[in-house]
Amino acid sequence: MRSLKVLALVFLALMPLSGLAQSGSDSSETTETRDEAAQDRNARETVENLEKPLYNPFVERYVLDELKLLRSEMAQQRVELTEKIVDRQMDSIDRGVSYATNTITYFFYLIAGVSSILVLVGWTSVRDIKERMNKIADEEVGKLVETYEKRLEAIERQLTQKTRHIDANREEIERTQELHALWLRAGQETLSANKIAIYDQILDIRPDDCEALTYKADEVLELGEVQWAINLCQQALTIDPDNAHAFFQLACAKTMLGNYDQAIHYLRETVKRSDTYRESMTEDPALEPLYGMEEFKALL
Structure with a gap:
């Protein structure tokens, strides 16, 4: 019981000290808040009393950087679009070639079956059937090759045109950067x-x-x-x-x-x-x- 009384007396003695510490911290926080409010008012008055812009080249630099970023994004989008178009056309070509190969294979099977029947019947020799089959196959393959050669040439022309356009955009961006640097130098010269x-x-x-x-x-x-x-x-x-x-x-x-x-x-x-x-x-x-x-x- 005696120890409990001693602890209670110590707690009651420390209560005023904690209240003083808390009031001191509250007063310091109030002083800091007042200082920040005064600095904010001074900054606003200074900005409102400005008669001229602080530095115009910063605005020009911002605009040119935005233009540069926009042109870079447009060039990247063109490259991605061209790649997608080429990939799709190549997929179409692969499917067409596969279809043609399967068609020719089935055609050969059909001719082989018919020729077997004709040989059995005695209509002509196997050699004649083989020569005719090779001739027909060469004609069909030649037509397919000619068609896809034309398509590949068209794709190549499109890729060449896109490449030239991308190179022109890159050169324009480089000229714009050089001009921007020269204008900044001119603004700094006296x-x-x-x-x-x-x-x-x-x-x-x-x-x-x-x-x-x-x-x-x-x-x-x-x-x-x-x-x-x-x-x-x-x-x-x-x-x-x-x-x-x-x-x-x-x-x-x-x-x-x-x-x-x-x-x-x-x-x-x-x-x-x-x-x-x-x-x-x-x-x-x-x-x-x-x-x-x-x-x-x-x-x-």
Whole structure:
């Protein structure tokens, strides 16, 4: 009894200590929850106050990776479909050959039986029957061989066509990967001369790339080569007559040459095709001589 009383006293003494420990842990958990909520609110306020995207090439990289994955899956599906078609046609050929072999075998049995009867009757000799049987068999086998040779040639043509198509898709994927790497390099370069060299490499791979032509014109304007930039923009408009970026670069070039009326005309064409350039019109230093003109203000 005395030992039980001692244990009860010890338990009652420890009860307040456990309550204090539990309250301390609850207070620490409440403090951590409040800190996490404050960090969440700060992150949301930072994201909501963003005025520009963090890094556009990430979006381009995502789109190109999705295109690459899609093309790879399409190529794999074509290969699998071709393999299935070839397997089915080969099975059909095997069944046809087996059927022809069985037919010829039964035909031989039938001829052998008939020839035996004729020999017994005395109609002709066994040698004549054998020669006639071989002739008929050769004719039938020749017809079957000719039919299946034509089918095999058709299968071979289909396989050749599918192989060429798969090779073309593979080359297109490789070109897309190379172009993507060049665009990333151009976005990381700071010197206009280096950017122009990269755009030239892009145009070597894809000469009708209007985006590369217009961005090259932008860098050429930075170097003061106005006429060169005009030629590049006109080349881009020849490929794509509705390219808004080409019209915008032409407006900048005409402003640098002092042809303000033509510059306003090209800015109108730009705004017709894309309203997003209204903000760029007020930020591009090449268009500063137009800021005081009423026509320019009307565009804004």
